[in-house]
Amino acid sequence: MTIWHIVLLASIAVLALKLAGFAVPASWAEKPTVARLANLLTVALLSALVVVQTFGSTRGFEVDARLPAVAVAAVLFALRVPFILVIIAAALVAAAIRAFS
Amino acid sequence: MTREPRTQPPEVTAAIRSSFAVGLAVAAYGISFGGLSVAAGLDVWQTCVLSLLMFSGGSQFALVGVLATGGAAAGGAAIASAVLLGTRNSLYALRVAPMIGPGRLKRLLAGHWTIDESTAVAAAQPTLESQRAGFWWTGLIIYVGWNLTTLIGALIGDQLGDVSRYGLDAAAAAAFLGLLWPRLKQLQPITVAVGAAVVAAVLMPVLPAGVPVLAAALVAVVVGLTNLFGTRESDIAEAEPDPMGER
Numbered sequence: 378m379t380i381w382h383i384v385l386l387a388s389i390a391v392l393a394l395k396l397a398g399f400a401v402p403a404s405w406a407e408k409p410t411v412a413r414l415a416n417l418l419t420v421a422l423l424s425a426l427v428v429v430q431t432f433g434s435t436r437g438f439e440v441d442a443r444l445p446a447v448a449v450a451a452v453l454f455a456l457r458v459p460f461i462l463v464i465i466a467a468a469l470v471a472a473a474i475r476a477f478s
Numbered sequence: 479m480t481r482e483p484r485t486q487p488p489e490v491t492a493a494i495r496s497s498f499a500v501g502l503a504v505a506a507y508g509i510s511f512g513g514l515s516v517a518a519g520l521d522v523w524q525t526c527v528l529s530l531l532m533f534s535g536g537s538q539f540a541l542v543g544v545l546a547t548g549g550a551a552a553g554g555a556a557i558a559s560a561v562l563l564g565t566r567n568s569l570y571a572l573r574v575a576p577m578i579g580p581g582r583l584k585r586l587l588a589g590h591w592t593i594d595e596s597t598a599v600a601a602a603q604p605t606l607e608s609q610r611a612g613f614w615w616t617g618l619i620i621y622v623g624w625n626l627t628t629l630i631g632a633l634i635g636d637q638l639g640d641v642s643r644y645g646l647d648a649a650a651a652a653a654f655l656g657l658l659w660p661r662l663k664q665l666q667p668i669t670v671a672v673g674a675a676v677v678a679a680v681l682m683p684v685l686p687a688g689v690p691v692l693a694a695a696l697v698a699v700v701v702g703l704t705n706l707f708g709t710r711e712s713d714i715a716e717a718e719p720d721p722m723g724e725r
Binding site: 378379380381382383384385386387388389390391392394395396397398399401405410411412413414415416417418419420421422423424425426427428429430431432433435437438442443446447450451454455459460461463464465466467468469470471472473475476 | 499
């Protein structure tokens with residue numbers, strides 16, 4: 378497989394998964410179990426993505442400037458600071474720690 | 479549905495405001511994706527095709543992440559990671575489809591734009607009209623913005639060097655946290671979030687990129703099917719995400 382094959386195959390598969398959700402009957406979304414699963418799956422995936430994005434590295438698991446940045450973001454979210462300001466603050470914290478360490 | 483020609487309902491105005499706040503924040507870290515993708519060995523065209531066609535940040539990061547370490551030889555694992563990360567979009571589509579209504583082309587475009595953020599913004603709105611506004615505006619802003627920033631990131635990737643120097647990796651983590659935060663109002667989702675985080679953290683050192691996230695999703699399946707730590711069904715409708723977390 379060339380990189381192009383990989384890029385196209387993966388892209389088409391991911392797009393097909395999105396469209397599949399539109400193809401099934403709308404009544405599925407109203408079933409309590411499906412609705413609960415959709416909610417909880419989102420929570421689980423987002424939570425795992427936070428962890429992976431915070432600690433992920435080519436060596437597996439790594440604690441670095443991202444952790445304090447995300448901690449600052451958590452405090453700001455708890456204080457109801459608007460999303461975009463929190464994102465900028467997180468980037469600044471990580472960039473500052475890396476610049477001075 | 480009836481629509482006032484001049485005055486826009488305040489819910490719709492609020493939905494569009496949310497769309498811009500979420501959309502611009504998320505689109506900005508397309509620079510990070512563009513840079514990382516080029517650093518992983520993809521060319522500018524391949525990087526842009528991913529953002530144009532796949533258009534799902536988590537899947538895109540997973541794909542180039544695996545390719546960065548394994549190259550084209552790791553193509554199978556790269557595709558699997560991207561696809562399995564993309565399965566959540568099917569569930570988002572299930573949620574979004576009733577808001578979109580009929581029309582083949584409209585549903586095709588809506589399907590393409592069904593991602594974390596468009597779904598979260600839409601689901602947070604109180605009326606059907608504001609849900610639609612939230613979905614389409616967030617989708618449009620992120621699609622245009624994400625593709626532009628991907629191109630910029632890919633083009634200046636070499637000059638930029640290590641994108642982490644600018645804290646873009648931390649910004650991405652904070653963005654995921656921001657989407658998660660407003661969903662953590664009840665015991666059941668909090669339990670699932672903690673469980674998923676622990677599972678992902680424990681498995682990260684031993685499993686390939688993308689797989690720990692999928693394993694973490696099993697926590698949701700187990701808790702969801704058994705309704706562990708659950709509340710009455712009527713409460714579930716009120717557990718909609720509020721992507722801004724500020725209202």
